[in-house]
Amino acid sequence: MSQGHVVIIGAGHAGGTAAALLRQYGHEGPITLVGEEPIAPYQRPPLSKAWLKGEADADSLALKPLEFYAEANIGFRPNVRATKISRSARTVALSDGSELSYDKLILATGARAIALPIPGADLKGVMALRTAADAEALKAAVGPGRKLAVVGGGYIGLEVAASGRALGAEVVVLEREDRILARVACKVLSDFFQGYHEQHGVRFELGCSVTGFEGKDGHVTGVTLADGRTIPCDAAVVGVGAAPNDEIASDCGLETARGVVVDLDARTSDPDVFAIGDVAHRPMPIYDRMFRMESVPNALEQAKQAASAIVGKPRPAGECPWQWSDQYDLKLQIAGYAFDVDEVLVRGEPASGKFAVFHLKGDQIQSVEAINAPPEFMMGRQLILNRKPVDKAKLVDPAVSMKEVVA
Template sequence: MSEAVGHVVIVGAGHAGGTAAALLRQYGYPGPITLLGEEPIPPYQRPPLSKAWLKGEANAEDLALKPLEFYADHDIDFRANTTAERLERAAKKVVLSDGSELTYDSLILATGARAIALPIAGADLDGVLFLRTAADAETLKARVGPGKRLAVVGGGYIGLEVAASGRALGAEVVVLEREPRLLARVACEALSDFFKGYHEVKGVAFELGCSVTAFEGEGGKIAGVRLADGRVIPCDAVVVGVGAQPNDEIARDAGLECARGVVVDLEGRTSDPAVFAIGDVAHRPLPLYDRMFRLESVPNALEQAKQAASAIAGRPAPAGEVPWFWSDQYDLKLQIAGLPFDADRILLRGDPASAKFAVFHLKGDQVQAVEAVNAPPEFMMGKQLIGRRQPVNVDKLADPAVSMKEVAA
C-alpha cells in the first residue's frame, strides 16, 4: 500500500502537522505515527487568534482541529510540550529536547514560522507582544480593553486584524507602518487605500512611513514606542507584526537544502527522500507560476499535508490547487486567490465605496490573482479562471452587470 510502512514522525503540531497525522490514518496508513508539538495543547486553528480568540468568542477547545481523544483513538502518539533539537539523517533519528531519541522511517517537518522580532532597545519589555500562538493571544487579550492604548507595529494583515479586534474590545489603537501605505508587500494600492479608510472610520489611527527606533518603558513595562522623528507614541501594549521567518534551523543543521525555507518538491519531499517539509516552513513549487515560493496560509498547509500524506501512504498525488488566503476585519471578508506574479495590469470590478468589490491582477488576458472584498462570486470564479489558465474577456470582467459565471464561461 505505502512505499514503506514504518514509523512516521511529525515534528510540529500546527495546522500542517496535525492535518498530516489525521490524513495518514484517513488514507489507511497502518504504521505508528508520532506527532510532536511544542505547545501544551493539541493542534488548533491559528487564524482566529487575531479575531475570535482575542475578542473572547472562542477558546482552545473551540479551535482544536480534532478533540484530544482523537489522537489516542486513532493510535497517534501525540506528545505536547515536546521540542525536536536535532535531526540525524544517517541514523534516521530525531533527538528531542529531553535527550530522548525517536527513530523514523518517514519524517515530516511541520515546524512553521516565528514572528520576526525588532532588534531595538526595549524589545524585552513586558507588554511587547507577538501573535503566533494561543498563549500569545491570551496574553494580549488580558491587556486590551476600554481605556487601554494598543500600538501595532506593522500594517500587514495580522496587524490590521489585531487593530480591528482591539477596537472591538474598546481599546485605542494606532498602527505604525514603515512603508508609505498599508499592505505594501501583499496587496495593491486600491486595497490599501480601502482598508485604511475603513479602519479610520472605526477609530484606528495610522502613522505611515515611520520608523520605530525603540520601545520605552516604566518599571519594566512598555509605556511607549519611539519613532525616528523623536516622537513617542504612548501605549499599554504593543503587538509586533512585521513578518515571520521559517523555523528551518533543524533542517539546515541536518544539511537539507534550504532557500527561504526548506526546499521541497510537489510531494513535499526534501532533498532527503525520507524527509518531508510542509506548511509555513516549506519553500515549494508553484506550477501555475513556474517558480518556487514559501506560502504562509492554512490552505497551503492543508494542501501540502495532503501531498505528503499521499506520498507516504502510497496514494496517487492530489490535484494541484490555486493558492488562496483570507482576512476577516470588522464586517469585511477579504478573499484572495492566486499571486500577482508577472501581472501587467490591474482591473477594478465594483465600487470600493460600497465595500463590495474585487481587484483582478492580469497578465495579458489571463487572471493571475484576485482580491475580493465581500465579493464571493468574484473570488470563486476568479479562482477557477486562475486554475484553468483560461483567457478572459476583459470588458466583461470590468462590468459588474455581467455575472461572474458568464465571465468564466
C-alpha cells in the first residue's frame, strides 16, 4: 500500500483532483496540497461565463467542499507558493518560510496569462482572466453603459465578449491576425463565430496591433493601436495566450520544453516527481508527438495517470483529448487536434447554428469541431481515438447518422 508523503504544488483542477484520487485509489500516507489562492480548488472554465454573469460563485464551483480535505486527511495550504525544490534533499521551500519533505512530488503549477510588454499595461482596469479574483474584478468593471475592450480573439476572449454583452456592456474585440481564432480553429469556424458575435452587438477590429493603454488617474481609458487610433474603454481584458509555470521545475534540473516533460504516467525526468495539467509537456500517442495541453479533460486524465503510478495501479487507458467553449446559446465541443491535416470537411450548414467541421489526414479524422452537434463530437472523438478510416461521402451527409459513419 502507498504510504509516503505526497506533496502537490498547485491547487487548481489538476492538483485538487490528484489529491482526491490518491485517497480514492488507496494512498494511506500524508498528502499536502499547496495553493497560491485563498480558496480551495475550483472549476476555472466557468470564470469567463457563469461567474461573470453572476450565476456561480466559489462555493458552487468548488471541486470538493472545503471540509472534504480535513475529512480525507489532506493538508491544504492556501495563500502560499513553492519557491524552490531540492531533489537531493526531497524538500520544497514555501513562500511563508516553511519547508515540506516529500517522498513523491506532483507539480500542478498551471500556466499564467501572457502579459503585453507595452506602455500602460499596469493601469487599473487592464486585466487577465485566470483566477476567481480576476473574474470578480472583471465582473465589477463591466455592466450596462460600460465599454469593454478584449485584446485577443481566442476562445477566452470570445467567451469574455459574450459574457460582457450579456451584462449589457459595449464590447470590442481587438485581434492581431486577419481573423479571430486564427491559431486554434479553421476559417469556417472563425467566420461563423464572428458573425454570431456581431449579431449580438460585438464589434471586431482585425489585423490591428495594440501598442499601449491610455489612462487617467491610474485607470485605463483606452487602447492605442499602431495606426494611431485609440479605442475607448472602461476595462480591458488581455487574452493572448498562456505560458507554463515551469520555472521551479527548470531551476531544480527537471527536463523542460515549453512545459515540464513527462511520460504517459505523468512522470518527469526524476522518477519521484510528476507534472500534470497545463504545465506538462506530454506524449500524445494518437499523433506520435509531444504537446502541452490546456484543458480540464487533460488535467483530469493526467491526475489519474500520476495517482495511479504513485499507488501502483495500472495505467489508465489513453483518451482522445477534448475541450469545449460556451458562447451565448452555442456549445462548441472540440475533439483532437488538427495536426498534419490535408483536408477539411463540413457536415451540416453553419447558417443553421448546428454543424461540425472535420479535419482529416488521408481518410483518418484528426480533429472535429462540433457546434451544437453532440453526436458528431462523440462519434468523431471515438473515430479519432480508434484511428479508424472513414467514408468521406457519408461523413459530410447529415442524412447519414454518425453511428452509420462509425460503422
